[in-house]
Amino acid sequence: MNMQPQVSGPNLPGPNLSGPLPPGVQQPGTPQQAQQMQQQMAQPQEKLDNISKGTLKTTAQAIHQNGLVDVGSLKGMDVTVPRHDKHMEEFYSICDQIELHLKTSIECLNQGTSSQRYLPLPVAPTRTEPLPNQDGGTLTYPQFLATVRSQVSYAKEVHDTLMAAAQNIAPTEWKTQTVKKLKAAAQNIELDHLLTKLKPSSAINMEQTVYRNYQKITLQESPGRIPAGRIPRSKDCIMLADLCDRCKPGDEIDVTGVYTNNYDGSLNTENGFPVFSTVIMANHIVVKDCKQIVQSLTDEDISTILKLSKDHRIVDRIIASIGPSIYGHEYIKRGIALALFGGESKNPGDKHKLRGDINMLICGDPGTAKSQFLKYVEKIAPRAVFTTGQGASAVGLTAYVRRSPATREWTLEAGALVLADQGVCLIDEFDKMNDADRTSIHEAMEQQSISISKAGIVTSLQARCSVIAAANPIGGRYDATMTFSENVTLSQPILSRFDILCVVRDEVDPMQDQHLAKFVVASHMRHHPSGKKKNAQDEAPVAGNVEPIPQELLKKYIVYGKENVHPQLRSSIDQDKVASMYSQLRQESQATGSMPITVRHVESIIRMAEANARMHLRDHVLEDDINMAIRMMLESFIETQKYSVMKSMKNTFQKYLSFKKDNSELLYYILRQMTLDQLTYIRCLRGPDATTIELNEKDFIDRARLIDIHDVKPFYESKIFKANNYAYDSRRKLIIQTIPEAGVVEK
Structure with a gap:
């Protein structure tokens, strides 16, 4: 993993800067200008008096903000850092810092980033790496930035660390001493211990002392990224300033930072010789939550989502997906x-x-x-x-x-x-x-x-x-x-x-078992790396001719609906329907001795109605949403009953259960139940060799009329009727189904 941005001072290539620069700072837009600046910086100190060092420091602090820069724009930098004269080191470091951060700031503006934070080098790589691995022999810790995607497993509380300590040197005077103790901050040494490192002769001016936040979190490999046969690895991460409290345990985050070593005295005591632990000094954090996903949606994604919500079969497409x-x-x-x-x-x-x-x-x-x-x-x-x-x-x-x-x-x-x-x-x-x-x-x-x-x-x-x-x-x-x-x-x-x-x-159903077996075989063929996808998809059964939604688009649709759609009930809904259904359910529950019905089930109906409205990206609940929620509640209640009372309950609540169901699906359900009953009866008489089942059309029509369906002729021409090997004999008034041979089913 070699992701080290090679940084040098004046030879740094980058985007052209636009707008006025601070006094005394020139932009090396061309190689000639860069060479001129190199020669200018090599001149004696007295020839550079026209550049105010205070102005340079102020400018560096003003533009010293956090941002994201593609590491690809930093490729090709000269790895050789020129040796500076002892008296020029501070000046050169400031110039390098100004030049680099001017370029990164302009790049940040072009990318539309808004994060602001004081850190030395806010550069983000273009690729995501796993948690750093220490397997192997000799290790070095170069100061490069890498991005790791992991899960937060533990987060400590936020502490304060010193950035600059102000000491009173006179009753009315004080001076500030910068505390260059990044290692001490990484070890979370107490504030009082840091203060003892300063001169004890002067008191600390607590009001003028500058602090910043400090927090240590523990990162753990995401479950889906763990190699086979290995437990998840963990690594401590140091967060400073405004990065503190940006994430909580359980969040999946992308952390950009410097992977470096850290002195730990407890490890030396335990092992008996110097041992260093490793940490990640965080530079930038992106939390992978719903808000971040919604913010990352493009205008094209939002347009596709809104267009998808206008489909009248959007719920069926979501279910199929x-x-x-x-x-x-x-x-x-x-x-x-x-x-x-x-x-x-x-x-x-x-x-x-x-x-x-x-x-x-x-x-x-x-x-x-x-x-x-x-x-x-x-x-x-x-x-x-x-x-x-x-x-x-x-x-x-x-x-x-x-x-x-x-x-x-x-x-x-x-x-x-x-x-x-x-x-x-x-x-x-x-x-x-x-x-x-x-x-x-x-x-x-x-x-x-x-x-x-x-x-x-x-x-x-x-x-x-x-x-x-x-x-x-x-x-x-x-x-x-x-x-x-x-x-x-x-x-x-x-x-x-x-x-x-x-x-x-x-349940044992010859036709359904045959369709299931074909679906499983086609699924294995379709998902094999070297399989022919076209043939496998042709063999896979399609339910209801509903086009499924791509999985990535479905995930964006769910996140967009949860974040931006907040449906609410209106007074125009039929409250009497919910009340009468609740009363009937209570009576049926008491009569059959089944699962008790409570007020929580009424709240469940409201929640499911709101969820159904959210599937359509509607901000209000319609009557259809209430009817669908009642249907789901009744199906859930009836499926938990004994088989002896299940059929009677279905007849009692048939008007609710048939909502938004195609007549073909209802008739197929009735015909399937009649077929299974007849198949059981025939095999008891003739054994397992029966391959055809004949049903009287009059019995089928009588059951269809119980759910207010009087015309069954279109059902005989439907796709679901023919796909399940049914045929209609108009001369004998019989419905015939051909089932697989018993030997094939038993294999």
């Missing part, structure tokens, strides 16, 4: 889309906070892509923290107190929910956690805060995040004869905190 390598599960994909966009949090009167994030629980049979959904959300969400039930305890999810090995003081460490603040916390194997660990996250899931009272530390941490969890049922398989609460080892208080409950069943 969620987990493109996972076949089916449209209901789960819709729930994930709602959780990614989220609702709007409310805080009436700054007294009671109502969360806007949507929590989701996925439970089902093994091999149904539950963990794959979580892994996908980790990649697509702007801020996500992934953990498992077995690998995380109560303190690992919330927060814990530990004793600092350096100061022996108790410090507070953030857990997964705190690190996922304003993001998504993904918990796999949620059922493997013990009751004590699950109880600790009750407050975090509803109040979105974590209260700590340990080791003399009493505080409250923010945990404003969505929780998407995956769990396995008791015994490994979901039993449809029992309710949801009987299938999982979760208590009612924690189940009521999930807005969406998804049940995934691995």
Whole structure:
């Protein structure tokens, strides 16, 4: 990793400067001018009296600001630094500094940067490097700048360090002595210890003394950048001045700084011989959060996002883009889309906070892509923290107190929910956690805060995040004869905190199994480096002829919607519909003895309605958003019921469940249920050799009329009807499906 900008004084090439320069400073725009300045600086001191040293110092301090400069513009510099006369060193250093920072300042203005900070060389490389590695033999620490992308794992509190100490030399006089103790500042030596290095005969003028902020953070390699078979590496980073408190634990940042060594006395005592630690002296920090992503969007990106939101099928396209390598599960994909966009949090009167994030629980049979959904959300969400039930305890999810090995003081460490603040916390194997660990996250899931009272530390941490969890049922398989609460080892208080409950069943369906197998094979062919993408895409099934959104554009769309769109309810919505549905659900819950319905479910409907409006980039909630939220709530409630009462509930709430569903999809669902029942009956009579299923058209029409569909003729010509090997015999009034042979299915 050789990224050292080769710097020399007057021969430094750079952009042409525009505008007047300070008195006594000339711009070496051409090689002749640069050579002339080189000769001028080599002249004796008395010939340079016309240049005021005070003016040069003032100019250097005025333009000594932070910025970003492409290191490519610094290539080709002369590596040879001319030797200066003893009396000319200070003057030459000032001239070099003026020239370099004039060029970098103009470059910063051209790039539109606005960060301002006093540091010696604000230059950023063009590429991002991993955390510095100390593997190997002999090491050198050249003063070059490098950019590393990493995650903040720990941040200490901000301290003050000295820049210039003022000493009283007389009752009315004082002088300032610059403290050149960068190493001491890097070691975070106390202020009193630094003051003892000054002359003890004079008192310190605390009012005239100049300070600056100092903070040490610990960087850790991002999970996606760790090589195979190695644990994440960590490195301390020193931040000064306005860089302090720019990031917090859990943030993913790009740090530009100097990788250098640092004297540590504790290492010498421990090892018995001089040992140096290494740190990164930060020069510039970019936090990779939603605001930074939105600010980095170009006008073309915003125009594309706004144009995409005008599509009347934008929700279907978003759902088709969620987990493109996972076949089916449209209901789960819709729930994930709602959780990614989220609702709007409310805080009436700054007294009671109502969360806007949507929590989701996925439970089902093994091999149904539950963990794959979580892994996908980790990649697509702007801020996500992934953990498992077995690998995380109560303190690992919330927060814990530990004793600092350096100061022996108790410090507070953030857990997964705190690190996922304003993001998504993904918990796999949620059922493997013990009751004590699950109880600790009750407050975090509803109040979105974590209260700590340990080791003399009493505080409250923010945990404003969505929780998407995956769990396995008791015994490994979901039993449809029992309710949801009987299938999982979760208590009612924690189940009521999930807005969406998804049940995934691995049902035997010959046609669906055939489509699934083809999809998996085509997916492997499509993603192989040497595979023929065109043929694989042709073989992959397409759901509903909906064009998916590219993943990069989808991520920008989600971030733009969360940052700029804030939907709100209006008085024009049908409140009676929500009230009547809530009353009916309460009655059905009490009659069937299933999961209890509480006021939290009404709030869940509002949150899902706001999230659905945010998908369309609307600032207000329409009636369609309320209807879609009611449909999601009912599907979540009905899927958790026993199989014996599930069908009756679907008939009761059919008018809500059929919202925004194509008649072809509704009729196919009815026909599929009839086909599975008939297939089970035929195989009980004839064995597993049945390859055709015949259904009476009259029975199908009677079921279609229950959902107010009276014309089924267009359904016989639909794509979904023919794609699943159905055929209509108009002479015998039968619906016939050809299924794969039993031997092929069993393989």
